[in-house]
Structure formats: structure tokens, C-alpha cells
Amino acid sequence: MAQRILVVEDEDALCTLLEYNLQAAGFEPIIVRDGDEALLHLREDVPALIILDWMLPGTSGIEICRQTRARAETRAVPIIMLTARGEEADRIRGLDTGADDYVTKPFSVSELIARVRANLRRSGAGTEVLQAGDIVMDLETHRVHRGEREIHLGPTEFRLLECLMRRPGRVYSREQLLDIVWGRDVYVEARTVDVHIGRLRKALNGKRDTDPLRTVRATGYAFDETYK
Ligand code: CA
Numbered sequence: 085m086a087q088r089i090l091v092v093e094d095e096d097a098l099c100t101l102l103e104y105n106l107q108a109a110g111f112e113p114i115i116v117r118d119g120d121e122a123l124l125h126l127r128e129d130v131p132a133l134i135i136l137d138w139m140l141p142g143t144s145g146i147e148i149c150r151q152t153r154a155r156a157e158t159r160a161v162p163i164i165m166l167t168a169r170g171e172e173a174d175r176i177r178g179l180d181t182g183a184d185d186y187v188t189k190p191f192s193v194s195e196l197i198a199r200v201r202a203n204l205r206r207s208g209a210g211t212e213v214l215q216a217g218d219i220v221m222d223l224e225t226h227r228v229h230r231g232e233r234e235i236h237l238g239p240t241e242f243r244l245l246e247c248l249m250r251r252p253g254r255v256y257s258r259e260q261l262l263d264i265v266w267g268r269d270v271y272v273e274a275r276t277v278d279v280h281i282g283r284l285r286k287a288l289n290g291k292r293d294t295d296p297l298r299t300v301r302a303t304g305y306a307f308d309e310t311y312k
Contacts, residue, residue, distance in 0.1 A: 086112040087132035089200065092122040092148065093166065094140055102135065105193045111200070119143030123151060130157055133204055135196070136183070137166045146181050153182035154268040156243050160250070162203040164196070214249045216309055217296060219288070221249060230288060240265065241284040244277075248297070248307035257304040281305055 089111045091102050099115045106113035114131065116122045119142035126148075134152065138145040145165060152158045165179075165186040179186065184203055187196055212223040218231045226242065228235040237245065243265045248256065256264070258274040266272050281297060289295055298308040 086110060087204065088112045088114055088129070090122065090125060090129075090131040090134045091115045092117075092119065092134065092140060092145070093137040094118060095137075101193060102196075105197060106200075109197050109200075117141075119145070119148055122148050126152060126155075126158055131161060133200055133207075134161055134163045135166065135200070136163055138168070146177060149181045149183055154263070156265050156267050159264060160207060162207045164199055164203060166191075214246065216249055216252050216307060217311055219245075219249070219296060221246060233290075235287050237284065237287055240280050241287060244280055244284055245288075245307075248305065252307045252309040255300045255304055255306040261304065277305075 089106050091099065091106070091113055093099050093102065093115070094117050099117065103113045103115055111132075114125065114129075116125055119140040121142070122136075122140075123143055134148075136145045136148060140148075149163055149165070152161060152163060162184045163182065165183040166189055167186055168189050184206075185199055187199060214221040214223065219235075220229045221242075222228075223246065228237055228242070228245065244261065247261065247264050258277040261277050262270075262272055262274065266276075281299075285295060285297055288297070294311050296308055296311040298306045298311075300306060
């Protein structure tokens with residue numbers, strides 16, 4: 085199945101060029117021409133990567149970038165910003181806001197396609213499987229296995245585990261987990277995180293005494309790579 089690339093760009097000639105070349109490179113391009121439409125689209129569908137113009141009618145590129153990073157579903161989607169020449173300050177702001185890469189207009193299409201591939205590789209998209217110890221998460225089919233056993237997780241526990249497994253060893257505070265898993269715009273108490281970690285533990289461990297989730301006192305949680 086071709087990976088979907090969302091192109092948010094208001095110049096018709098550039099849209100045509102990108103659509104043609106992305107298709108030729110084996111991707112499925114989705115072209116939207118203004119910022120509001122891009123946000124609506126992202127509510128319905130999570131693409132493999134976003135090519136995002138800076139100056140757009142409707143919601144700006146930087147705001148789309150910010151909202152994409154704030155939502156759990158789209159947090160990990162790589163974003164390549166398109167900027168006009170000389171907008172150095174904008175470029176830095178774009179990277180600060182969470183863009184992964186930027187390309188200055190005018191650009192060579194083959195270079196942009198190469199960047200698309202490089203960013204997809206870096207993000208692990210295309211494989212969509214996380215593995216640590218005896219736990220395997222398939223992000224495409226939403227199936228989780230520990231050893232031979234399939235683990236059934238609720239959507240929140242699934243996102244929690246995904247977040248922790250993407251960076252094994254890294255300690256996340258409850259507040260960081262709330263931002264990443266629940267989203268910044270939602271108000272949830274910090275102890276809710278503990279409740280869901282408890283459920284995740286129960287589902288993952290069953291009767292085993294090896295627990296891959298490490299509680300860091302007064303701080304938060306981490307996925308412990310050395311749990312076996
Ligand atoms: Ca533009």
C-alpha cells in the first residue's frame with residue numbers, strides 16, 4: 085500500500101508538480117490548498133508525512149505544525165516545511181515548532197523526494213513496528229504481542245505504550261505523558277496517568293514478574309529495556 089503524503093500548498097503549479105512526482109515515486113499524494121482544510125484533513129486521516137508550505141490562506145503553516153505536534157495521533161508524523169528564500173527567522177521558528185526538515189523554494193523536486201524518503205526512514209514509518217525485549221507493537225494493525233501471547237490494550241494504553249517504547253529508557257513525567265498521549269488541549273488530572281499505567285501493566289504482565297514499565301519515584305515512567 086502506497087504511503088500517503090499530505091501536501092499543503094497554495095501554488096497550483098507547485099501542487100501539480102508535487103502530485104505528479106510523488107505519484108511517480110510510488111507515494112499517494114493528497115493535495116490541500118489551504119490551512120483550514122489541512123487541519124480538517126488531519127482530523128480524519130494520519131498521513132505518513134506532511135509537506136507543509138509556510139505561507140497559506142487560512143491557518144498558517146506554523147500553526148498547523150504546532151497543532152500536529154500537540155495531538156497524540158499526529159505527533160510522530162514527519163513534517164517538511166517549504167519556505168521562501170531568505171526567511172531564515174521563519175525557518176528557525178518552524179524547526180522550533182516541531183518541523184523535522186525544511187526545503188527552501190525554489191527547490192529541485194528530486195531533492196525534495198529524497199528528503200521525503202530520508203524523513204520517512206528516520207521516523208520508522210513504512211516498517212511501523214516497535215520492538216523491545218519480548219514485546220512487539222505493530223502500529224499498522226494495532227496488535228501487541230508479548231512473546232507468543234497477544235496483548236489486548238485499550239486505545240489510551242496503546243498510545244502510552246507506543247510513546248514509551250519509541251524512546252526506551254527515557255523517563256517521561258506525568259505531565260509530558262498527558263501532553264503526548266491525551267493532547268495539550270485536554271484537561272486531565274496527573275493521577276489519570278497512574279491509572280492507565282496500572283492497566284497497561286496488568287495487561288502486559290499478567291502473572292509474570294518481569295515488568296518492562298519502570299516507575300521513577302516523584303518523576304514519572306519509562307520503558308525499561310533491561311527488564312528481562
Ligand atoms: Ca504559499
